[in-house]
Amino acid sequence: MTVGPQLSRQAKVENPTMQTMDIDKDTYANKPRKKDDIGVTFSANFQWWKRPSGVAAVCLGLLYVLLLAGIIGLSVYYNRVIGHYYSAARFQTSSLNNLTKERDHLKEELNKQSSGWQKFESSWYYLSTEKKSWTESRQDCLKRGAHLVIINSKKEQEFIHEWSGCLDIYLGFHDTNTEGVWEWINDGALGQSSAPGTTYWRDGEPNDADQGEDCAQLSNKVSDPLKSWNDVPCTTALHWMCEKTPSTL
Ligand SMILES: [Ca+2]
Ligand SMILES: [Ca+2]
Ligand SMILES: [Ca+2]
Known part of the structure; x- marks a missing residue:
């Protein structure tokens, strides 16, 4: 390519800074470029981000940021997924444990019912099929991990009166220690430590007939469940009822 001397001279006049860019063939071929001239030329015409290496560095930087x-x-996503997984696993384990406990509880209740026990509110009750003295009845309940029934409420009194049917049964109530001072049994940890003072004696009872009636029975010979207790000799053979409370289960 040949550029005439006239054009070269015109460029020098219009733009002095372009002197070193004079592409006059003769000048280029015969005159070595000065170091300062080259630096001025490149700084004026090429910014670093426009160089291929600069563009590559920017792209790599962006790629790094995107990867990061x-x-x-x-x-974050996998932490959430793993957290959710462990949470679900804990919930399932907890549910399984609860179901296992519920199954064992139902199994225990079925076993009790099949062996003659009946549940009412928080206690279990056993109605004897035999007749024994009050002391023997008490011992039988202890062997069963229970105690002679202790009546703590009107509801319990009504339930026992109904469930014992036509039978007269022993209660865990006596005045064997002091005549006329009636107390509930307290068979250690198996017994209920206290019971309310409310009583459900039949009219005219307790009468301590013949000075020998120190143990209480619940009699079904009266229709009023709230007036059904009678004192009898402790040696009388009667049915009895045992009670298991939550503390004895
Ligand atoms: Ca009770
Ligand atoms: Ca008495
Ligand atoms: Ca009596």
Whole structure:
């Protein structure tokens, strides 16, 4: 390519800074470029981000940022997934344990019912099929891990009156220690430590007939369940009822 001397001279006049860019064939071929001239020329015409290496560095930087953001995002996501998994596993384990306990509880209740026990509110009750003295009845309940029934409420009195049917049964109530001072049994940890003072004696009872009636029975010979107790000799053979409370289960 040949550029005439006239054009070269015109460029020098219009733009002095372009002197070193004079592409006059002769000048280029015969005159070595000065170091300072080259630096001025490149700084004036090429910014670093426009160089191929600059563009590559920017792209690599952006790629690095994107990769870093991706890694952080994946970490957060998997942490949530793993947290959710462990939470679900704990919930399932807890549910399984609860179901197992519920199954064992129902199994125990079925076993009790099949062996003659009946549940009312928080206690279990056993109605004897035999007749024994009050002391023997008490011992039988202890062997069963229970105690002679202790009546703590009107509801319990009504339930026992109904469930014992036509039978007269022993209660855990006596005045064997001091005549006329009636107390509930307290068979250690198996017994209920206290019972309310409310009583459900038949009219005219307790009468301590013949000075020998120190043990209480619940009699079904009267229709009023709230007036059904009678004192009898403790040696009388009667049915009895045992009670298991939550503390004795
Ligand atoms: Ca009771
Ligand atoms: Ca008495
Ligand atoms: Ca009596």
